[in-house]
Amino acid sequence: MRLVIYLQEKAGHLREVENVKAVARLRNHLNTDNQLTEQGFEILIRTLKSFKEVVGTYSLTELVCVATATIRQANDQEAILQSVQKETGFSIRILSEKEEAFYGYLAVVNSTSLEEGITVDIGGGSTEVTYFKNRQLVEAHSFPFGALTLRTFFKDIIPQEKEIFELRHFLMKQFSSLPWLFQKQVPLIGIGGSARNLVQMDQAMKKYPLAGLHQYKMRSSDIQAVMTYLNGLSYNDLWKVEGLSSDRADIILPTITVFSSLYETIQAESFILSRKGLRDGVFYEQLSKELGTYLFPNVLEDSIQELINDYDLHPKQILHVQTLTRKLFNQIEEKTDLDWYPVDWQLLKRASYVFNLGKYIDSESSSQHTFYLLANRTIDGLLHNERLELALVASFKNKTVFNQYIHPYKDWFSKQRRKKLRSLGSLLKFAYCLDATKRQVVEDFTLEVTDKGLDLTLFCTQDWMPEEYQAEKQKKHLEKALKTAINLQFKRKEEEKTLM
Template sequence: MERNGLIDIGSNTIRLVIFEFDHDTGLNEIQNIKTPARLSQYLDDAGHMQEEGIHVLITALQSFKKVAEAFHVSSLYPIATAAIRQSTNREAILEAVKNKVGIDVILILEEDEAFYGSYAVTHTTDIQDGVTVDIGGGSTELTYFKNKKIKHAISFPFGVVTLTRMFFDGKPHNDKEALKKMEKFLKKSFSKAEWIVDKKVTLIGIGGSARNCARIHQSLRQYPIAGVHGYTMGQDDLSQVYETLKSYSRDELANLDGLSRDRMDIIVPAVVVFNVLYDMIQATSFTFSRKGIREGFIMHQIAKSKLGEFKKEQVQQDALRHLANEYKIEPTGALQRQKLAEELLEQLEVQGKLSVDTVVKQRFLQAAYLYYLGKFIDSDSSSQHTYYIIANSSINGLSHKERVRLALLTSFKNKSLLKQYSDETQWFTEDEVNEIQALGGIIKFVNALNISNTNTVNQLSLNIDSEPYELSVYYQGEPIAEIYQSNRQKKHIEKILKNKLDIQFIKK
């Protein structure tokens, strides 16, 4: 277990994030604090950062350094982006920080800022082709990746703070003329990145402004589950957020759910950027990534010393392995349950009793491994805890709907609880719920076939030519508990078969 601290010195905020990393449980954020420093407002017309701005920076860094020491971080990375990068006196700023705080600030170049943001997206989502937009206070980075490989990257010297100053100085956030001028400016600026035009891929938003946009939309929809990583919106959804922001007065914005108070005066430029890009790209969707430059930087540092970590080809697998380890899933029994579940499903498919597509089968096998992980909290309410944990956890590589599907399968106990859980989101059709019930029943049944966790059962054979149907269960050892429990749970398989089932335990 190691701890790394990262101080992100942005144009709008300065933030300290402390990460804990372990191979078994992955990268986890254990502390996250910020101060809205707005460093870009201390740059004069010549790009010189004033002494007041340097003092704000040094005060924040001194405080965050003490916090990092209290958390016993092994490495502390202070990284600086546009506000320092664009300062004509940046060398003097870095020297002042070194003398007063005793740390060396790492100046992130434009292309590196784009790289780290894109690195985080490609290593924490399953999006293969996309355009990322990371709009900070003083700069905006765009990247285009295909098959998870970066093809183009560009940085623009404007962000939410500078756009606000350029177009809304002394004007309300919804001034029509200012909005029109800003939109025209953005279209002209982004046209320099001709490689984004009509790409027809996902637009991925990174950073605090994108997070606020997603949260505002979730509040407008009364979104039923937690988390914004992987949250997806369409063009109409983005337009809805934009129209809502324009229709609200400044006082009303203060009470808008999902909008941070320190972003009230800068959120509109960000949402305009997202809308303009969506239109230029002809995007298929707008997805928010909670993982950006900070996570990308730390992941890249760890990957350099620990080869094999953070493989972009196996985002889902690693995320679910980390989740299983966090909740102490016993791997031998979990693999046995997964093996038996796959074997029984294949036989049901061969017999024409079920037909499951590839994605749903993948989710089914993942659920078989993670089944009832909520017992880690309380075995008497395993189903409830399992559903809540998975449905409301940020799981890399899974869309929100697929996360809930996994939660429904992993927590399956009976039809009434399944209906109760699925009614919370109402995302699944009646046929999908019936399919989840059937697959959840298989998992519950094979769990009964290894209820003693001794892996006594090693093969299954389904025969539907007999009456009743017959399931031969081949075993070694003493399956007394398995005989009792499987006969209690065979009703789930009988429902799929639409016939009675006789279970024969045969010693191998």
């Protein structure tokens, strides 16, 4: 059971300010008549009263309370609803199987840039799967088994090989009942606590250097490696595994078997974790009443805008520098032998929005703060390697510092890719020097190839001394990346007409 509270800030975006979890496992408190036992009622009411205490410290504009499989499957659900209303004042809405699956899908498409995929959310008493394409929900299904029910396949916490085989056989049979799952070859997106624990264990085993779980990618071999590792542990050692929550230790092997079996069924392209799940889907539905649509138009743009707001960046400067950067990018690509492509411009454009945002914390160590913040902050719409590339370009200071930042991740990139990231970073840093005083002094420029290198003539509307100083000082980084000299000449805007 979980309580989440969101705050809408002045800038308009929403931030999670409270996230309280309680392990209830109400599924274990359904008796043979499928009714909630007295102990189950006590746990439910006690937990909700605790949540109410927390809720009371906030001025909420809206509160939504939803229940899933256990209450949905209980034969005395009316008594449960009345008891909760009487004891806590909360009105519970019981989600249907389709609604539960829908909210998981909604959370994924509104927090990633995935256009197509299959989601899986393993609860205590049910497992929801959906298939979406072009961000639209195509298929949804709820299986009447979950982590707590699947645990009964194993006699002990650490299963025998035969028991795992029997569970896999059961799961493959269940999944094969849905033709739309077969060999889809799309990403499998895991939602919920068991998926988070799987990722946390994989990161711990690999000594993963980046922070964050959302949009972390795994392969089939990674899932199997975690499974093999856990199967080789003793009962006592299982509870000590880094990344595995103690309240999930007894159910983690059945749930990983679900992920592995579904991965095989759909011949998945990869396994990707979504930290956003059912509760976020419910929240997005509430938010959609204001927006008029369930789907956010551009997840990544919203995330970038949030960074701009959080770190007090200057939109006018960003747009001006972005214009200069685009023209520089195009002309350098056209007049040199560099292999720059549209996808490289997309990365450069993203980085131009958040270049040197670390100065918000400390201008002297701006580059270090920029790299750390971008590399380790969840950015909806970017996978971890994409987030790292953004951090490397937006924090560029010089080749030495760049090599320091990329050193722990050297194996992630080819030598050619590292060189390209460095050249894009040096171009962006140089472009920002052309607006050093945030006055948009440099309005336009021309670029010509000569025997001496590149002649860059910059046309200015005001005094350009600070911009000239910074550009002359920093151009060496771009010169090294391009392997050619850059000759700068600043002129008044009026002189442009004379030259033409």
